Amino acid sequence: xxxxxxxxxxxxxxxxxxxxxxxxxxxxxxxxxxxxxxxxxxxxxxxxxxxxxxxxxxxxxxxxxxxxxxxxxxxxxxxxxxxxxxxxxxxxxxxxxxxxxxxxxxxxxxxxxx
Amino acid sequence: xxxxxxxxxxxxxxxxxxxxxxxxxxxxxxxxxxxxxxxxxxxxxxxxxxxxxxxxxxxxxxxxxxxxxxxxxxxxxxxxxxxxxxxxxxxxxxxxxxxxxxxxxxxxxxxxxxx
Numbered sequence: 636x637x638x639x640x641x642x643x644x645x646x647x648x649x650x651x652x653x654x655x656x657x658x659x660x661x662x663x664x665x666x667x668x669x670x671x672x673x674x675x676x677x678x679x680x681x682x683x684x685x686x687x688x689x690x691x692x693x694x695x696x697x698x699x700x701x702x703x704x705x706x707x708x709x710x711x712x713x714x715x716x717x718x719x720x721x722x723x724x725x726x727x728x729x730x731x732x733x734x735x736x737x738x739x740x741x742x743x744x745x746x747x748x749x
Numbered sequence: 750x751x752x753x754x755x756x757x758x759x760x761x762x763x764x765x766x767x768x769x770x771x772x773x774x775x776x777x778x779x780x781x782x783x784x785x786x787x788x789x790x791x792x793x794x795x796x797x798x799x800x801x802x803x804x805x806x807x808x809x810x811x812x813x814x815x816x817x818x819x820x821x822x823x824x825x826x827x828x829x830x831x832x833x834x835x836x837x838x839x840x841x842x843x844x845x846x847x848x849x850x851x852x853x854x855x856x857x858x859x860x861x862x863x864x
Contacts (some may be wrong), residue, residue, distance in 0.1 A: 639792070677753070678793075678839065678854040691851060725792055734843035734852055735781055735800050740792030 638662040639741035641726050647747045648716065656711040656744045658726030664739070666732045667709040669701060672723040672743070684709060685732035716748045751776040751842050753855035761861045762830050770825040770858045772814075772840030782823040783841040783852070784814055793839060799823065810834075835862045 639660045648654050660667065669681040683691035684703040698720075700712040709726055723743040730736040754773045762768045774780065781800050785793040797808040804816040814825045823840060840855040 675758070675856060677856050678841075680851055683851065693851075727792070735798075737795045737798070738793075738852070740785075740794065742790065742792050 639726060639728055639739050641724075641741035641744050643744060644742065645745045645747075647749060648713070649749055650716060650718075652716075653712070653714040655713065656724055656726075656746075658709040658711075658741055660707055660709075660726075660728040660739070660741075662728060662739060664728040664730055665706050666729045666736075667703060667706070668727040668729075668738065669709065669711055670725040670727065672725055678725070682711075683732060690732055713746075716746075718748050721746055721748045751780070751844065751853045753840050753842050753853055755840055755855035755858050757858050758856065759859045759861065761863055763863045764832060765829045767828050768826065768830050768834075768860065770838050770840075770860065772823045772825065772855060774821050774823065774840070774842045776821075776842060776844065779845045781843045781845060782814075782816055783843075784808075784812070784823070784825050785839045785841060785854075787837045787839065787857075789836070796825075796838070830860075830862050832862050832864065834860060836860060 642657045666685045671679045680693050681695045682701045687703050698715050702710040725743045726741045727738040729738045752775045783798045784796040786796045787793045797806045799806050799816045807813045812827045837857045837859045839857045841852045843852045
């Protein structure tokens with residue numbers, strides 16, 4: 636049990652659909668992250684929120700839209716995705732945005748875009 | 750910009766044999782170094798990290814890694830592996846400079862333990 640939960644665990648969506656991924660952390664952390672994990676590629680940082688403020692947008696296409704209503708919840712809104720967006724999307728949290736603090740990861744959402 | 754190289758994408762090892770997973774990094778500034786492990790169908794978990802002080806760091810389950818600044822390496826070792834060590838291992842680096850501390854990950858090494 637990592638203290639970071641993600642729903643849904645699996646999602647299949649068409650290119651014209653709109654869906655959202657949800658992440659919740661029960662650790663009292665102040666920083667939250669979205670990563671994309673694709674086969675044979677390094678983990679890609681997408682977004683960082685520190686104390687509910689977005690501090691990093693790693694050149695992510697606008698079809699991915701993050702939302703952080705409070706320090707415990709993080710959403711990733713998806714619309715008009717492409718097949719190459721199929722991947723495992725991981726959420727993580729840490730005490731704050733400093734990298735010396737351990738990041739705690741959720742189990743991920745396996746996204747398939749058809 | 751930083752980068753991390755994990756040259757071995759897959760490493761098969763017999764149970765109770767030693768293992769070394771290699772990690773090299775490039776960075777123009779001082780760094781923090783990490784090893785994360787991902788068990789099947791789970792997210793990543795921190796295995797060990799180097800922030801400062803002793804260059805040899807250890808985890809609670811018998812892994813160790815040594816920071817070698819001259820060779821820009823942070824190889825992970827275990828003297829005797831167990832079936833439960835089967836997982837994917839990711840090396841990561843971040844700058845020490847405040848305000849630029851995002852993690853950069855390698856492509857991972859899949860460790861398979863052969864009974």
